[in-house]
Amino acid sequence: MPYDFVAMPHAWKASDRCSPVRPRQTNAISLPPVPVWPQASDRDEVGDGDSSGRFGGEYGDFEEMNGGGGVEAGLGGGGEEEMDEDGVCPALGMGKEQVVLMWGYLPGVSPQRSPLLAPVPVRLPLAATGDAWRDVCGGGCGFAMAISESGKLLTWGSTDDMGQSYVTAGKHEETPEAFPLPSDVVIARADTGWAHCVAITEEGVVYTWGWKECVPTGTVIADQSSVGTLERDESQSASASNQVSPRSHVSSRTSSGAASGPSESRGAEESTKRRRLSSAKQGPDSSTSSDENLSAPPCIVTFNTGVKITAVAAGGRHTLALSDFGQVWGWGYGGEGQLGLGSRIRTVSSPHPIPCIESALYGKDRPAAMKGNKNAETQISKVMGNCVKAIACGGRHSVVVTDSGTLLTFGWGLYGQCGQGNTDDVLSPTCVSSILGVKMEGAAAGLWHTVCISVDGDVYSFGGNQFGQLGTGSDEAETVPKLVDASCLENKNARTVSCGARHSAIITDESEVFCWGWNKYGQLGLGDSMDRNVPCIVPMDAYRALNVSCGWWHTLVLAESPT
Secondary structure, three states: OOOOOOOOOOEOOOOOOOOOOOOOOOOOOOOOOOOOOOOOOOHHHHOOOOOOOOOOOOOOOOOOOOOOOOOEEEOOOOOOOOOOOOOOOOOOOOOOOEEEEEEEOOOOOOHHHOOEEEEEEEOOOHHHOOOOEEEEOOOOOOOEEEEEOOOOEEEEOOOOOOOHHHHHOOOOOOOOEEOOOOOOOOEEEEEEOOOEEEEEEOOOOEEEEEEHHHOOOEEEOOOHHHHOOOOOHHHHHHHHHHOOOOOOOOOHHHHOOOOOOHHHHHHHHHHHHHHHHHHHHHOOOOHHHHHHHOEEEEEEEOOOOOOOEEEEEEOOOEEEEEEOOOOEEEEEEOOOOOOOOOOOOOEEEEEEEEOHHHHHHHOOOOOHHHOOOHHHHHHHHHHHOOOEEEEEEOOOEEEEEEOOOOEEEEEOOOOOOOOOOOOOOEEEEEEOHHHOOOOEEEEEEOOOEEEEEEOOOOEEEEEOOOOOOOOOOOOOOEEEEEEOOOHHHOOOOEEEEEEOOOEEEEEEOOOOEEEEEOOOOOOOOOOOOOOEEEEEEOOOOOOEEEEEEEOOOEEEEEEEOOO
16 A cells, blocks of 8 residues: 555644643543443434533543544555665665554553553564554554555454444454455455444455444445344434444443543533433343444445445544545435535435535535636636545544645534534535645544645644644634644644544654644553643654554554664
């Protein structure tokens, strides 16, 4: 998998080490409670957030996300890269050993489930002797995912009380193990959402599995007993609006809200009420079987004849795919417009084409200056481009970059994460007009925020900023893109970006990693649990970063070993 913006599942800009900012937490770390999986309901049932901008719903600390999400994936055309005269790809650093570094919270990899506050190498399993790391794919709720050089999809980090994510991760704990896909499948790229995964092969075949609402009808290729059962299309569509959430193993400490900080008490109280409600509806606890019953095994996603998928992105409960011709497809939950189909359709159970360029040019949300002005329409159409080159999914919003470098957004807008200057939901792909003159290279999306990079290596961010995830030096939300102009990024050019639920990471053209945002579980890799509202360099000794991919509570980096 190539590592420029076109093929990487993330994107962009950074610099010198910055001092800690806003030490909002002490080094006494409270571990995340086991999440309670949300029902397939509209946002009024889980809460839209209070006046402070916090999500006051069922999720508490564990709002839906992109696993890995929150990533940017680009039009790759099969992953070809220019080689030097020795047949080595410079972008990949194939001349030296590649390693995967992890930090943050992965409950299955450390004693007493302690968060990893600084980078730690991940060992390949003994079964993979002779293989090597190829790429990192972030991970979902409490699990990590990466790809080996032989095309195996490796997962690890979960525990058996993590509910549905444990099933989605293949029940792999401390040691990375190959997810049970057919033995002849060679995975080229992958991404993870909140509790579902999507992967594509070198031939452009798409596999997906996990929470049923996120998995379209397709050809099942796995033993149902190993990963759950697949719902039929009819029953899936009919039951999407009243799907019941499985009961999780929630400790009394978690239920009381003690695991959350003081500033999160309101969300914790609401979360406790909803857990009780959910438990009362379900009766006796049967969490393991319930989690598996709500998980679909791997299936092959069916597209129109001749469609070859080159990139995928997974959001909280929706998925986007990009074809080699720059057409975007989407499926899953679309209640806030994150599928870009012009409506609040709850569930799309098969891939549908998303008219990105057409909606931006001719939709009702197109820039006001274009309406009725043919000259303006002609000029804007040139600026808008002809196809999409990169895609990203956030918790409940989506971002695409066209071949001309224009940024389009759609979906949930409560925190300004669509960059339209307001907090309205955006139901169709719409141009972020405030940066129309800046050519974008790629983008990444988190739960409530969006980060994008220009071709010049500048970083722009917008959306929710409760934990400093925008990197602007404050905790104020931004409804239009704002340049991240921290002093530590001076003379630095970002080339890769990734967003976790509420933290962000970039790689510079000097192979440095910078992180900022929420750090309660060490997901910034800075050796402590203090939030940062400006980018800070991650100490990685002599390792040279090639790619970065954020999971929900953790961060993964593919790096080149110094030896």
